[in-house]
Amino acid sequence: MSVLNMFHKHPELNTASILLVETERQHQDKLAEAILAAQRSFNVNVHLADSLPLPTRNEANRPRIDLVVFIVNHFSSRSLELTKSYLQHLDVMYFLGRLCFLVNDARSAKSDPDKLHAVREMAAKYSSPLLFTELQTEQGLATAADRLLVFTKVSAGFVPGVSSLFLNTLTSCSHPMESSSNTLVDTD
Amino acid sequence: MEGRSLNYSLRQKKEAEDPMVRAHQYFDDAKPGILWKGNDILEMHLTNIENQAFGWGLSPVLIDVLLDFALGLKAGRATSARIMKCLIPATVVPENSLIKGVSWICVGTLPTNLQITFFRWFITMFDFIDSKEHLNSLYGILFYFLQDENLCPYVCNLLYLLTTRENVKPYRVRRVMDLYSKIGMQPYFKDLLALYKVLRPDLVSISIPSRSKNSFKNADTTWKAAILAVQKKKKSEISLTLTESSDLKKPRMQLSRKRKYNKMMTVPPVESRLPETTSLSFVNLTRPKMFPIVQLTSFQQLLQNIDKIELPSQMGSVLNSHLLLHYINCVKDDSVFLRFDYWLGHTLNEEFLHCKYASSSTEVQDFFNKLITAQSFLQEGFHSSEMFVYKFLQVWDTSLYRTQILSLLSCVSVGQKADLMQPLYEPLTSLFFSSSVYFKCSLFDCLNNLLVNWLTWHSVYATDAVDMSLPGHSPMNMNLSVVVKSISELIEFVGRIATIGLHLEGYHTLFLHFVLNFYETVCDMYLLYDLPLVIMPPAGVFYPALLSMDAINLNQLCHIMYRYRENLVAAKNPELQSKRRLYISSATYKECNQYVVTMVNYLWNSKAHVSSNTLDTGLNSEILKKANITDFKKRFNVVYHPALFGYALDFCKKCWTNKGQSNINSIKGKYWDYYLKYLYSQNLRGLKEFIESSVSRKAESTSD
Numbered sequence: 001m002s003v004l005n006m007f008h009k010h011p012e013l014n015t016a017s018i019l020l021v022e023t024e025r026q027h028q029d030k031l032a033e034a035i036l037a038a039q040r041s042f043n044v045n046v047h048l049a050d051s052l053p054l055p056t057r058n059e060a061n062r063p064r065i066d067l068v069v070f071i072v073n074h075f076s077s078r079s080l081e082l083t084k085s086y087l088q089h090l091d092v093m094y095f096l097g098r099l100c101f102l103v104n105d106a107r108s109a110k111s112d113p114d115k116l117h118a119v120r121e122m123a124a125k126y127s128s129p130l131l132f133t134e135l136q137t138e139q140g141l142a143t144a145a146d147r148l149l150v151f152t153k154v155s156a157g158f159v160p161g162v163s164s165l166f167l168n169t170l171t172s173c174s175h176p177m178e179s180s181s182n183t184l185v186d187t188d
Numbered sequence: 189m190e191g192r193s194l195n196y197s198l199r200q201k202k203e204a205e206d207p208m209v210r211a212h213q214y215f216d217d218a219k220p221g222i223l224w225k226g227n228d229i230l231e232m233h234l235t236n237i238e239n240q241a242f243g244w245g246l247s248p249v250l251i252d253v254l255l256d257f258a259l260g261l262k263a264g265r266a267t268s269a270r271i272m273k274c275l276i277p278a279t280v281v282p283e284n285s286l287i288k289g290v291s292w293i294c295v296g297t298l299p300t301n302l303q304i305t306f307f308r309w310f311i312t313m314f315d316f317i318d319s320k321e322h323l324n325s326l327y328g329i330l331f332y333f334l335q336d337e338n339l340c341p342y343v344c345n346l347l348y349l350l351t352t353r354e355n356v357k358p359y360r361v362r363r364v365m366d367l368y369s370k371i372g373m374q375p376y377f378k379d380l381l382a383l384y385k386v387l388r389p390d391l392v393s394i395s396i397p398s399r400s401k402n403s404f405k406n407a408d409t410t411w412k413a414a415i416l417a418v419q420k421k422k423k424s425e426i427s428l429t430l431t432e433s434s435d436l437k438k439p440r441m442q443l444s445r446k447r448k449y450n451k452m453m454t455v456p457p458v459e460s461r462l463p464e465t466t467s468l469s470f471v472n473l474t475r476p477k478m479f480p481i482v483q484l485t486s487f488q489q490l491l492q493n494i495d496k497i498e499l500p501s502q503m504g505s506v507l508n509s510h511l512l513l514h515y516i517n518c519v520k521d522d523s524v525f526l527r528f529d530y531w532l533g534h535t536l537n538e539e540f541l542h543c544k545y546a547s548s549s550t551e552v553q554d555f556f557n558k559l560i561t562a563q564s565f566l567q568e569g570f571h572s573s574e575m576f577v578y579k580f581l582q583v584w585d586t587s588l589y590r591t592q593i594l595s596l597l598s599c600v601s602v603g604q605k606a607d608l609m610q611p612l613y614e615p616l617t618s619l620f621f622s623s624s625v626y627f628k629c630s631l632f633d634c635l636n637n638l639l640v641n642w643l644t645w646h647s648v649y650a651t652d653a654v655d656m657s658l659p660g661h662s663p664m665n666m667n668l669s670v671v672v673k674s675i676s677e678l679i680e681f682v683g684r685i686a687t688i689g690l691h692l693e694g695y696h697t698l699f700l701h702f703v704l705n706f707y708e709t710v711c712d713m714y715l716l717y718d719l720p721l722v723i724m725p726p727a728g729v730f731y732p733a734l735l736s737m738d739a740i741n742l743n744q745l746c747h748i749m750y751r752y753r754e755n756l757v758a759a760k761n762p763e764l765q766s767k768r769r770l771y772i773s774s775a776t777y778k779e780c781n782q783y784v785v786t787m788v789n790y791l792w793n794s795k796a797h798v799s800s801n802t803l804d805t806g807l808n809s810e811i812l813k814k815a816n817i818t819d820f821k822k823r824f825n826v827v828y829h830p831a832l833f834g835y836a837l838d839f840c841k842k843c844w845t846n847k848g849q850s851n852i853n854s855i856k857g858k859y860w861d862y863y864l865k866y867l868y869s870q871n872l873r874g875l876k877e878f879i880e881s882s883v884s885r886k887a888e889s890t891s892d
Contacts (some may be wrong), residue, residue, distance in 0.1 A: 106583040107580070107583045129618065129622055131585070131622060132582075132583045132584060132585050133585045134585045134587070134588050139587050139588075140585055140587060140588065142587075143585055143586055143587035144585065146623070146624045147586070147622050147623055147624070149624075150621075150622055150623065150624060151622065154692075159692060159694070160694075161691060162691065162692055167621060167692070170617060170618070170621040170688065171617075171618045171621045171622045172618070173618070174614065
């Protein structure tokens with residue numbers, strides 16, 4: 001089984017690489033554009049994939065990946081299952097703060113509290129951050145890009161004295177929210 | 189249309205020939221027991237009426253007559269059913285004919301299917317009724333019809349349309365609950381109960397699943413289609429007559445429709461059950477005690493009628509009216525807040541949190557802004573908006589309605605359970621550390637406002653009662669120790685995230701400024717807000733500010749330390765100490781003293797990095813000597829401090845312009861005093877306060 005390794009390659013000077021993994025390829029492109037457009041003090045490569053493991057033929061040309069982002073579609077349970085299956089193709093080191101889950105449109109009427117809960121549980125299980133985003137708007141895209149760059153900056157080692165594991169302890173999703181199927185509770 | 193150009197006599201002649209006029213006369217004069225089989229005259233009139241109805245609609249008078257004819261069963265059931273089908277209003281439906289219709293139902297001779305047809309017609313025409321002043325008095329009678337299994341769904345629908353707060357009575361709620369349990373979980377009962385719960389949350393104790401959509405089909409499609417067709421044809425004419433005949437009622441009618449059928453995030457208009465056009469004498473006759481809220485226009489009126497205000501039928505409308513906010517602020521009735529809270533929670537959850545594209549962003553912003561204004565006016569947060577904020581933080585992307593959400597967040601009340609860890613601090617921590625520095629700044633501003641709100645609340649209520657057990661409706665009955673615990677938890681939380689946040693952002697100047705703003709509130713808690721609590725900033729905030737590169741932050745730190753000193757000195761007053769319990773430990777005094785000594789050493793005595801106390805930067809002189817840093821001891825005094833170096837250079841230029849020997853080293857002795865005066869003149873008031881309070885004149889003489 002091929003595994004995406006963290007430390008098999010040298011980092012490039014003042015450059016960080018992000019890998020965006022999304023099964024359905026709905027928001028990937030726009031988010032990548034937003035990341036490249038965001039204000040930052042270092043160079044960023046964004047790599048897109050719809051599944052892991054990555055194909056082996058480009059292995060040599062690929063730079064070191066500093067942050068892996070999974071965009072989970074919480075409307076379909078297939079997306080969640082696939083994401084879980086991709087995780088085994090990641091080096092252990094990625095689980096120490098170089099991994100991030102992203103859920104779009106979680107406050108929508110269509111969203112199923114149980115599925116959202118399952119995504120939370122997964123993020124909590126791998127003690128990784130879970131970001132909620134509104135990728136359908138320009139502003140939401142820019143904010144999501146900014147927030148991913150905060151993680152990238154740390155995991156690529158551009159912030160002195162802060163390791164990705166340290167940031168991870170502060171941002172990881174720890175408590176899955178209680179199921180909120182009944183929003184109207186008794187007031188008495 | 190042509191008739192307008194003709195003269196009067198011609199028109200009269202034409203009207204006499206008009207089949208409608210003749211039909212009107214025929215149906216009006218009809219006696220019961222007309223034969224319908226083979227009755228050519230009846231058939232002719234019916235055909236004429238049908239043509240008119242589906243073509244142009246029927247006039248209000250004709251509808252009145254025809255409804256009377258049909259429900260009176262004057263020509264058999266089949267004819268009645270046929271007439272009911274073609275009752276399409278051209279303009280409006282008179283209220284009186286509906287009341288007459290309901291009385292026909294009460295007679296009990298009508299067959300069930302005709303009763304159902306009538307109620308369906310009633311519901312469909314509800315929005316076309318010309319006035320609804322007296323319809324509500326039918327409520328009791330209509331409620332009685334709930335017993336009839338066949339009519340039940342339609343009656344429920346009708347009641348749903350008619351219900352105002354006054355109609356919701358304990359015995360009615362009991363009756364509906366009985367039927368609900370007997371007949372089963374019918375959606376129409378559920379919706380009616382949900383409405384009852386919105387209006388009187390104190391009476392309905394069961395929880396109603398919120399996701400159920402409104403099950404009432406408002407319109408009967410065949411009638412609705414016919415009405416639409418008629419309206420389309422006569423659009424211009426109808427709008428003309430409507431503005432003429434029911435100028436006042438039209439906007440209200442539209443608004444009420446919007447209220448119930450459109451899922452929108454709007455504040456309902458101020459409405460009450462009493463019509464706005466009635467004269468006061470009429471009001472006095474029927475409801476001697478009530479003053480309709482729509483007539484309330486000035487504060488003077490509010491004062492005069494404060495004991496007989498009738499609350500609006502939709503509590504949400506108080507957000508629109510300042511006078512009503514005044515009123516609910518002083519009213520002692522718990523149910524007012526309960527009603528409002530219920531409405532607010534429902535709106536926020538259903539129409540914002542779970543409803544995506546229905547509301548435009550400006551609409552939502554308007555709504556939030558109104559809510560924020562109301563909260564700042566009442567100076568307390570609503571329970572349901574708090575719950576909403578906690579829930580929303582869980583799925584927030586940090587940019588959606590940032591300003592509004594942060595304002596709502598700063599209105600969260602001091603926790604009764606004093607445990608905000610899970611709902612508030614945990615989600616905030618992960619949002620804070622995963623966001624850009626600008627969000628960090630806004631969040632600190634919000635936390636500062638939150639602290640100010642808590643302290644203001646404390647200072648207002650604490651002065652009234654010594655033991656803080658408050659009378660009245662305020663839900664925040666709690667003792668001092670809980671308040672102190674909540675506030676110190678908040679300050680500790682902020683201290684933690686500030687230390688790490690500053691480190692993560694490389695001691696960003698702007699962010700540091702926001703952090704110091706927060707501590708500017710913290711340092712004055714005792715003197716300004718009368719809260720017997722002093723908490724020092726952590727070293728992770730103190731040293732970055734002391735060694736910062738810009739004068740504003742250093743100046744602010746000096747001001748903060750000066751205020752800390754003042755607060756602690758005031759708290760040491762033995763008279764005060766005996767009077768009340770203080771939550772200031774001796775460790776706080778020690779910590780403050782250490783900070784002050786360190787600052788004096790750095791800024792005044794030129795003894796940087798030499799103190800032995802544990803809170804210092806940890807750099808010892810050996811290391812600095814090894815790194816070939818000379819004169820490190822005076823690098824942070826008022827002359828050489830990186831934040832003040834620019835001022836020192838400027839001072840030199842101004843002082844020694846002519847002699848041409850601008851040497852910073854020569855700021856000594858009397859020039860040191862001049863330099864200080866120069867610094868004070870540059871608006872560095874914090875520095876002035878600190879030096880004048882903490883540095884004794886003896887120390888000054890030795891420092892030369």
